[in-house]
Amino acid sequence: SNCPTLPQAEEQSHSLLLNRGLIRVARPWPPRDSTGKIIEPQFTIEVVRDPTTCNLDKTYGIHSKTPMVSVYRRPRPATNTKYLTAAGFNFDPKNGFPLPRDSETGELINGNITADARVPTLFAQTRDAMRSHLQTQGIADEAAVKDIVKFMEGLYTAQQVDQAAGALNDGANGGPATLRDMREGDLQGGPTPIWMEYYPWLNIKGGGIDNNAQAERRRSIARGAEIFSKRMFLIDDSMGINNMGFGSPVRNGCAFCHNMQHTGMDVAPGQVDLGTTNSPHADPAPDLPLFKLTCKPDMPPHPFLGRVIYTQDPGYALTTGKCADIGKITIQQMRGLAARAPYFSNGSAKTLRDLVDFYDRRYHMNLSPQEKQDLINLMGVL
Amino acid sequence: MRLFKLLIVSIVLSANAWAETVTFVTCPIYRDTDSGRKSGCWLADDPATQIRYDVSAAPMKPLLGKKILVEGVVSDDSNACGGTPLRPVRTSILDQACEAVMIPAEGFAGRRFAVPSDAQRPTWEARQLPPPPYITTEFHIFFNHDSDFLVYQHAEIVMEKALLYAKASHAREVQVIGYAVTKPVTASGERFKESIVLARSRAEAVRLSLNRLGIEPAQLKVSWKASGQPVESPMIPTATASLRRVTIRVIPAASQR
Numbered sequence: 001s002n003c004p005t006l007p008q009a010e011e012q013s014h015s016l017l018l019n020r021g022l023i024r025v026a027r028p029w030p031p032r033d034s035t036g037k038i039i040e041p042q043f044t045i046e047v048v049r050d051p052t053t054c055n056l057d058k059t060y061g062i063h064s065k066t067p068m069v070s071v072y073r074r075p076r077p078a079t080n081t082k083y084l085t086a087a088g089f090n091f092d093p094k095n096g097f098p099l100p101r102d103s104e105t106g107e108l109i110n111g112n113i114t115a116d117a118r119v120p121t122l123f124a125q126t127r128d129a130m131r132s133h134l135q136t137q138g139i140a141d142e143a144a145v146k147d148i149v150k151f152m153e154g155l156y157t158a159q160q161v162d163q164a165a166g167a168l169n170d171g172a173n174g175g176p177a178t179l180r181d182m183r184e185g186d187l188q189g190g191p192t193p194i195w196m197e198y199y200p201w202l203n204i205k206g207g208g209i210d211n212n213a214q215a216e217r218r219r220s221i222a223r224g225a226e227i228f229s230k231r232m233f234l235i236d237d238s239m240g241i242n243n244m245g246f247g248s249p250v251r252n253g254c255a256f257c258h259n260m261q262h263t264g265m266d267v268a269p270g271q272v273d274l275g276t277t278n279s280p281h282a283d284p285a286p287d288l289p290l291f292k293l294t295c296k297p298d299m300p301p302h303p304f305l306g307r308v309i310y311t312q313d314p315g316y317a318l319t320t321g322k323c324a325d326i327g328k329i330t331i332q333q334m335r336g337l338a339a340r341a342p343y344f345s346n347g348s349a350k351t352l353r354d355l356v357d358f359y360d361r362r363y364h365m366n367l368s369p370q371e372k373q374d375l376i377n378l379m380g381v382l
Numbered sequence: 383m384r385l386f387k388l389l390i391v392s393i394v395l396s397a398n399a400w401a402e403t404v405t406f407v408t409c410p411i412y413r414d415t416d417s418g419r420k421s422g423c424w425l426a427d428d429p430a431t432q433i434r435y436d437v438s439a440a441p442m443k444p445l446l447g448k449k450i451l452v453e454g455v456v457s458d459d460s461n462a463c464g465g466t467p468l469r470p471v472r473t474s475i476l477d478q479a480c481e482a483v484m485i486p487a488e489g490f491a492g493r494r495f496a497v498p499s500d501a502q503r504p505t506w507e508a509r510q511l512p513p514p515p516y517i518t519t520e521f522h523i524f525f526n527h528d529s530d531f532l533v534y535q536h537a538e539i540v541m542e543k544a545l546l547y548a549k550a551s552h553a554r555e556v557q558v559i560g561y562a563v564t565k566p567v568t569a570s571g572e573r574f575k576e577s578i579v580l581a582r583s584r585a586e587a588v589r590l591s592l593n594r595l596g597i598e599p600a601q602l603k604v605s606w607k608a609s610g611q612p613v614e615s616p617m618i619p620t621a622t623a624s625l626r627r628v629t630i631r632v633i634p635a636a637s638q639r
Contacts, residue, residue: 088504090595093534096587098541098594108505185504232419236446245534247443249412249484252419303445 003054003070016052016287020347022072024052026060026132027118027318029067034120041321042299045069048310049290071313072288073115073345076332079157080263081122083333084112086185088260088267094244095269110185111269115329115345116319122149156180158335162381164217171204172218173197174381179262179335186261188229194255194264195225195378202226217377224378229255233365237304240272240328248304254359257331264334264382271328274362276344277313278305278327281362283348288312295323302326312346338380352376402456403620404428404435404468407570409480410444413463415492423463423492424473426452429570436465438493440473441533441617442526447482448475451527451569455619464490470619474527502538509546516551516634522613523588525626527563528576530583532591536617541588544630545595551634556597559629560585560606567622576626581606588628 002024006013016022031039047055047062054060054070062069087108090099099108102120109120119125126148127140156176161167168174174197188194201222206215234249235241241257242248250256257272258264266272275281293314295307302309302323309326316328329345337343342350349355356375360367367375406428413423424438436459437444437452444450454468461467503509521544523537532538548556562581566573585606593599612621613629 089502090505091502091534091538093538096532096534096537098538098591100594183506185506187504232416234414234422242445245442246420247412247422247424248445249422250420250443251414251416251422256419303448 002052002072003057003060005057005059006053016072019287020072021074021342022347023075023133024054024070025073025115026054026068026070027116029062029069029318031319031321039321041317042323043293043295043309043317043321043326045314046292046294047289048292049286049288051287052289055289055291069291069314069318070289071318073313074340074342074347076114077157077336077340078152079155080179080333080335081152081155082184083179083260083263083265085110085122086112086260086267088185088187092269094240094271096244099269111271112265112330115332116316117269117271117330118319122152126152159338159381162217162338164214165221165377165381166214166218168381172200172222182262184260184262185267187267188255188259188261192261193225193229194259194261195228195382197262198222198225198378198381220374220377221381224374224376227254227371227374228258228378229253231365231367231371233363235363238273238275239302239304239324239326240270243303243324258334264331266331270331271316271325272331273315273327273329274358275327276329276348276358277311277315277346279310282312282346283358285312285346285348288346293317293323293326299323315345334379334382337382352379355379403454404456405451405453405567405569405620405622406430407449407451407476407572409483410437410446410448410450410473411483411485412444412446413485413487413490413492415463415487415490417492417494420495421492423465423490425463425465426450426473428452434465435471436461436463436467437471437473438463439467439469440471441536442473442475442531444473445475446484447479449478449480450475451574453619453623462491462493464488468619470617472524472526472619472623474529476527498535498539500539501535502542509542511546511550514550516547518631518633519547520613521547521630521632522615522624523584523628523630524615524618524624525584525628527574527626528580529626530580530587532587537591541591541595541630544632545592545597548597548601548632551632553597553601553632554635555603555633556592556601557629557631557633558585558589558592558602558604559610559631560588560604561610561625561627561629562606562608563622563625564608578606578608581608584626584628588630592630 001013030041050056087110111117126145130136156179158176160175201218204218206212236249260267293309295301301307311327317325343355356372408426411425415423426435426437451474454471457467457469459467521540523540560581562576566575585604589604612624618624
């Protein structure tokens with residue numbers, strides 16, 4: 001529900017789930033590291049708007065005995081997990097350090113699990129979910145944890161058939177088998193652009209009225225794939241991209257950030273601030289909390305947003321305590337999009353059209369109506 | 383081979399010593415050229431001479447609306463951006479706001495981006511260890527002014543080379559020495575100096591990184607200095623810029639020195 005203290009039997013208490021598909025995620029405040037030690041934050045946090053009542057609640061709020069910040073996010077698909085944990089390179093260019101290794105598994109931590117990278121592995125994520133969402137008590141049943149992870153690791157998900165385009169592996173390589181069979185963590189680019197699964201459809205011809213419509217949809221999907229990797233525009237003021245040496249602005253395309261083959265995730269730890277949660281770029285959301293974060297005087301300000309930032313979700317900053325990380329959200333996989341509107345971590349894009357419009361507006365892409373439709377058609381079959 | 387490389391670097395640096403170097407503070411200008419991804423141009427006008435320089439080759443690109451400290455060597459690269467090209471060049475972003483100026487291409491093409499030939503390879507590609515003989519060898523990581531950020535497509539490449547050399551040579555010690563420009567330097571009438579604290583934080587950043595890459599803590603010896611000697615590098619434009627660095631000194635096992 002919006003908050004455990006609300007009357008649970010009332011529909012209004014679950015409004016964010018029902019209207020936006022959002023789940024409450026409660027983060028400790030101040031943040032803590034993996035050992036539970038407090039991380040001294042670089043900013044202070046005030047609750048400006050609290051429509052769910054949880055952030056100012058006596059038991060669950062920021063001033064309670066166990067202070068928490070409640071944010072509301074879309075759940076992420078628990079599938080195609082080998083891509084979620086893939087470490088294609090051992091260096092994180094966003095933070096300027098090699099990837100750490102998990103002490104439990106010995107594997108490189110790629111930082112791509114959960115919207116705020118708060119857990120390093122699927123095992124840790126499972127324990128976190130059991131405790132917070134399932135509300136299990138005590139220490140997690142490790143046998144159950146292993147079973148859950150093994151189950152997730154066996155799932156591969158992608159759209160198999162589209163009403164207009166037909167079977168997505170008919171002359172192209174859509175569908176979940178590609179995800180199962182291909183290597184995880186590959187960087188797209190050059191002769192292997194992302195979504196090249198659909199390139200065989202670029203010049204497909206059709207015969208007959210029905211086949212012409214199907215052929216045109218297939219060509220549109222393939223054009224969408226080309227636009228995704230080749231259409232250039234200026235990306236600016238986006239932490240996690242512009243601040244790591246590329247400059248602001250930088251000319252690039254969708255695949256600059258959505259660069260992992262077969263999923264559209266980021267091969268690097270993918271925490272980026274597009275502006276989906278931070279003012280001034282975020283869409284107004286009066287039903288979501290609003291926080292005022294103020295960078296402390298002796299701390300570096302946010303390079304693009306300054307010292308005072310209004311946000312619906314501090315994102316990665318709730319994990320690191322850093323001003324530079326306010327509003328950063330982990331880039332998620334793009335598979336199964338047609339089945340899981342609304343989009344972005346806060347559900348602010350109700351449809352794929354809204355999602356494309358956000359990017360078009362945010363980065364002044366000047367997409368034509370056909371380009372927008374081609375991108376929508378591509379994303380609608382992933 | 384190593385002596386040959388040093389000779390080449392010396393020749394290049396000697397040439398640079400005669401070449402014109404510039405150091406100034408200015409507000410960057412972005413020219414919106416389009417030769418594909420990452421092809422935009424960064425320009426910087428020297429306030430003293432009003433000469434427009436092309437600083438697009440800087441490893442850390444500017445942020446529009448923030449002043450930069452430019453340190454560069456005038457090169458004979460083609461004029462693809464509408465400014466005198468500087469290469470090598472560093473642009474350090476300063477905490478000073480200025481007007482954000484973007485100009486159109488105006489017929490300039492910019493430069494097509496090319497991935498560095500020594501860019502890091504994916505994790506699943508096997509690494510080749512360098513062959514013997516192994517001698518005490520230094521690797522340098524360079525930083526921008528007042529920064530301890532390990533720059534992408536530079537720091538990880540250098541650290542991997544150091545790591546592989548340490549592994550191949552069974553290094554008995556890996557020294558990590560941090561430096562900073564603690565004596566003031568002047569550019570465009572402004573004084574710049576760095577704190578000794580920065581020398582330490584640079585060294586610690588590299589220490590943490592090398593440890594994560596697999597060098598055991600017991601092998602690592604970390605220190606930092608308020609001053610140091612300049613080093614030669616084809617990617618560094620001035621002696622001062624070379625002082626913003628960490629030197630990784632790999633000392634092979636005794637039997638291999």
